[in-house]
Amino acid sequence: MPAPPLPIRSSSALSESYVSDAFHRYLKSSLSQAKAEHLLDPDILAGAEGDLMITGPALCLYFAALRCTTNPPSVPLPRSSKSATPMELSYDNCPEPFIAFLRVWSKTVAPIQSLAPELQHDLARIICGLQPIVLPTEPSLNGIAADLRAVAIEISQRRSFQERYGEDLQAALDSGAAPATPSPKRATFVPPPVYDPSPTSSANSSPRSSLDGHASPQYANRDLPPQSPSFLSPAPASAGPSNSGFPKASPSLLTPDSPAIEFIRETLYACIADALELQPSLRALLKTDPTRAYFASVAFAILQVATTSVTPDNTIVGVLGQTLTIEQCPPPLRPFMSELAAIGQAARALEDEDNETAMDCVQHGKPIPTTRMDRVRLMLEQGVGYAQGRTESEEGRRSVEGRAVSFTNRVNALSLGMTRLKAFRERQEDVFKVLGGIGM
Template sequence: MAPTRTDSQLSESYIQDAFHSYLKSSLTQAKAERLLDADVLSSAEGDLMITGPALCLYFAALRCTTNPPSVPLPRHNKSAQPMELSYENCPSAFVSFLRVWSNTVPAIQALSPEYQHDLARMICNLEPLITPLQPSLNGIAADLRAVAIEISQRRSFQDRYASDLQAALDSGTTPSSPSPKRAAFVPPPSYDASPASSAQSSPRSSVDGHLQASPQFANHDLPPQSPTFLSPATSSGFPPRTPSPTILGFNSPAIEFIRETLYASLADALDWQPSLRDLLKTDPPRAYFASVAFAVLDVATNSMTPDGAVIGVLGTPLTLEKCPPELRPFMAELAAIGHAARELAEEDDAIAMKHAARGEEIPPTRMDRVRLMLEQGVGYAMGRRSQEGRRSVEGRAVSFTNRVNALSLGMTKLKAFRERQDDVFKVLAGIGA
């Protein structure tokens, strides 16, 4: 397929084809270098949706030979002219991805081969081999994984990722002796906007009204307001969650308890972040993932007890001991995110006090940037940050945002979430219509 242009821009489909071509070779190379094994490639577990695209961006950075950085695109035939993806021809949908990636290229190429290998290991969630750790690797890995998270939210990526994984699994095999492993990756439900809700209904009443009217919901009294164990002013910045109707009974399985606790926060997220309603009109899939991420941040910071239990929508706790073993990593990560949010907020407060004591303007906080990245993406936030001139070498705000997004993706891939998330998204899309 030859590239098509509109006002000198390459088409999105052409860039998507090029990306998946490189993604297959990147996954194959990672398998050959033992960064990823066949079991990981065939599984649908962990954050494989993030690891694959991040590796592709890493290998593309190593191949880059231009300044400013551009991506050499694969040629579909030998007679085709070499072509680079640059700001001049990049489709507008991918400019933010290119901006973040191009900022990492000089740093990646300046690393020694040993540190470059450690960076690849960190992208694959493997321990680096060299100690002490090169501090800049954290920030580079965080930026690559942040772009990968945004790529993994695109439907065009989700629909093709299983074949990319299978291509890597089949590498090194022959037609007569194919790979015994099959890629188990299954895309999440597609997200299509539902008909507009009543114009007279408020966002809050639209959600609650849908939940109350739906026959699948039991008639429970509104639960008491969940206690707040971390002060909203010093954690996520969210107010305490208001009560919401729920389908849960008091003996519901733990996964349903966690799921409904998170989904009960979605309507609140639209109240706290009114711009999400506009995003529902312009980019429904991003709005859905952003809403879930804000719900995760809210529950992690406002509904976790000091010992790691979740106070759910019925006002009762789910302790780690009562949680099935396969769900405990999710619970532990929720608690860890809450703890990290509190640390970031405390550091933000200390920085603000120092600036105030010197009579200086107080800069945007890390948590401000986290909320910006959860909603608009790392590329948009990086453009703002370059104007503000503030960024730590470790990329802590980006790393924290990645943790929230990664947990959101991991949770929504679970079967219990997939069963309900399509309906929940249609409710949210109806609000924004």
């Protein structure tokens, strides 16, 4: 069935800061409960290992669904004090930037509450990356977990969340201990850098008032023609301009002795201009939400490299034809490279299934539905709560396991993981400036 229209909202929407404060109180208690139930190990909380920045908010959404008592679903917000009036976050009072999150979350409430207690516990384990206990695994658990993690990914991209997440982790580490004896473990999570304008470009930059809490990068001088530094195109300068209108850049800065992380970074960044060419709507997104455009561009670059630049033996063919094998990777980087190859294999499997579905529809005279890969591209760009194009045929094709959402989460999680690495952070400001120039 098509998604129901959202209720008419009143003008008494809560402020974003109020909802954000309530969410972080909820998050602290959710992480503390997960630690008490041995779903999250203290060492993982302290080191912010793996995709904990996704797992934490997803758990928060899961516990909120368990506590929901309204229909249509609303989020019971924790009170700031014992004397404070209880508050529910609903469509009537939800701030506009959070509506998409509420829309997706509300669809998970009834399925979560209808699960038997042991399956609810297994759902929490899946959210935390643990194996379920009940076998065979209930297929719907993966779909529910995928939706919660998809919303969590979008929350984790918000600057206001990143700046406070370390405090949430430390509160969970300190939970259960006496007030005078806090946990000896300290949360080491560090938020990504803030993108400030350079002195030469600040006068002509276009700062974005961050209504949605994302980091607000500043663009390079708008009076200068857009120039792509070497990491935005693998083609040599002599190749001339491409048919797409994007400038071709000088050869890569990579040398034969460049570290593996630089090779991976430059290979991905070299595909960003191609991502903007293949997804023209990203160029418009650069003007309205540059941080989402950056994450989406990196995600599309990951998808392109995974599907076009990884050989059957998992060798990456990068800029200027240079290659990198998994054996050449330092051990800490091998999981990233393995996941890149696995994403390519999963993408090809989804495309094969889409083609089979299309052929079957043609043979039976049926309209061809929106493909899974098209849904993936929409979610990478617009988020899991996108409303455009959600037709009845598309809704009906969704698998119980939520494979398209799960695959999108996989790409986004790798994007978040890679862009948190120091080598990526060192170049992010340059990429923002170039993307700003291309988007003009």
